[in-house]
Amino acid sequence: MDVRSDRIRESSRAALEDRDLQRALGRAGPLLKSMRNAGMATLDRPEALRERAHAVKRETMARLDEMLTLLESRIKEQGGQVHWARSADEANRVILELARKNRARSVVKGKSMATEEIGVNDALSRSGIDVFETDLGEFIIQLAGEPPSHIAAPAIHKTRQQVSALFARHFGAEPTDSIPEMTRFARRILRERFLAADMGITGVNFAVASTGTIVLFENEGNIRLTTSLPRTHVAVMGMEKVIPTLEDLDVFLRLLGRSATGQKLPSYVSLLNGPRRTGERDGPEAFHLVILDNGRTRILGDPELRETLYCIKCSACLSFCPVYLQIGGHAYGWAYSGPIGSVLTPQLVDRKRACDLPYACTLCGACAEVCPVKIDLPRLMVALRRRYQESPEWPGPSSRVERAGMELYAKALEHPALYRLVSRLARIVQVPFRRGDRLVHLPPPFKGWAAHRAVRPLPPRPFHSRSAGSPGHPEEVEDE
Amino acid sequence: MRVGLFVPCLVDQCFPETARSTRRVLERIGARVDVPGEPVCCGQLLFKAGLWRKTVPAAKRMIRVFERFDRVVAPSGSCVHMVRRHYPTLFQEDPVWRDPSLELSRKIFELSEFLVHQSGVEDVGAFFPGRVTYHDSCQVLRGLGVREEPRRLLARVRGLELVEMDPPDTCCGFGGVFSFKFPDAAGALALAKAERILATGAGTVTGCEPSCLMNIEGVLRRAGHGVKAFHLADILAGSTAGSRPQSNHGTP
């Protein structure tokens, strides 16, 4: 998928002016939050469970190679095949090759972030293969020609009127306001696509190493059909999705649905063990697992950033992020959005393009508070900012002016005499901008700030002013 | 107890009155307050912008200047959080500065937590007439875990009626560098905050973080609303003659 994260400043501004988007987000935000909170409230000891989830992920990452090798051999024992893909291109080549071998003309897909990441839909359709999204939300945005804007609710940015208009335009459907009616309509279309499909592609929520089980969560039943009706099922997973045992799965089973939509369990949980065996009534004839690296090994080898890989893509951090809820997912410019997008994207794609993402955050900490695996997202955000500022391998996001300003500020904090000088100068410089109790027509970088706020002039003297007499008691003279 | 008053750069430059209020409140409960003669700053803006190397000299000064105090108190939750949470990270590989940074991180307190937990005081003898709503700043609430302390202090202020926002703990959109890089998104968040404040009908919004209050006040004033923003210290400093601080846990 194309990376447009370098445009986040422009696209976030456009998003703020998009009425439909603002309406959709304004409605979705409170709903997503209250659902997640209600879901977590049904747990006995949610904190302990989050700790446990974090620990499982930490331990798994510490021996990821071993876990993945075990997973591979279990899958093979069950008659499945495993493919390793170092990059998005490699993954797409593998999938395309499988499609060709199977003479697949039509592919159905379940909702999956990994396949968004690699952009498999484009790769397949360029080769003349039809790809149909079958998750309702994905179905909608595929019609609109847009990427998902939320991990769990991909079409969250669409109002129902927009959806109805899409159905009318593409299928000549009667315009309606009723969601059940639209759902029924979509189902009818999807049914035919399922029956005609030669291949099904899904993501993977968890891959259990000890048993070779692929675990998939969903609410609509479309994934179940995607994995069982077509002759071939291809599952694509980021290599961090492996977990050691079924017992560990229990921990995540209890957390994922609740964190995403507040559900104790999603409507369907599929545990898949390879292709159909003799005597079994359903399941695909062939099962392929594509294990995707695409930059993950590098993250794994970076102790400061490794925690990024603990993510189970539940979307809770998006639903609680004040910035995400203002600008929506598309502004982030790539598959992943919200806090995890701001942390993950710079580590997976062209760094220069993603350099503004870690700054699209107020460090409010709401995300870390809800993350089911307790990823310290604000810490990662600041760690990435540090890379961008201090490491030559991370091309910086700051302009010359910004850098000079920061340099001066830093020096002033180090040298009190300079601090006092700057403080005195600022009080002189502000004079021409002063209109009563406001500063107006301020130049950048204060311009944007002043566009939304009345800015007060600095008071005549700071607390620590020289006229304040003996050091240690500045207020004696200042109180006048 | 010798208390060092830490006046962060924002308070020093923009809110000198809040520094004086903090001192007044601390003295009223019987603390011996001392202010370092030279301005000093924790460096959080630099640190959070990613400029760790540039943060180090400021942080070292901060540690040195407050070495001689038993306790350090600041009218800014984010600065206290910076020292408590991030100084240990900043100096974790520095054999000389690691321990001093840890020491400061353990003895520095945001005003409301100092009053309630370190001094056992909830009633500082303050008087402030009117309806007030309290903004939970992110670094105060999620950073320091301070939610109840300011509310308990406000509950004892004579004449004050505390009304809660729905909800009180959403981010005001300041976020330091964020509001300069993304001024419009920051503005939208501040506006949403302002609307919640207005919905309470309060004439004053208060909090423990000067940067949020500056942000919120700017938006309110630009929209022509008369709601005032006061730091908690300023509210607690307002007193009626004769009222005396009382302790729930013995004399401070």
Ligand code: SF4
């Ligand atoms: S970072 Fe945490 S909250 Fe965000 S999607 Fe990943 S697991 Fe969920």
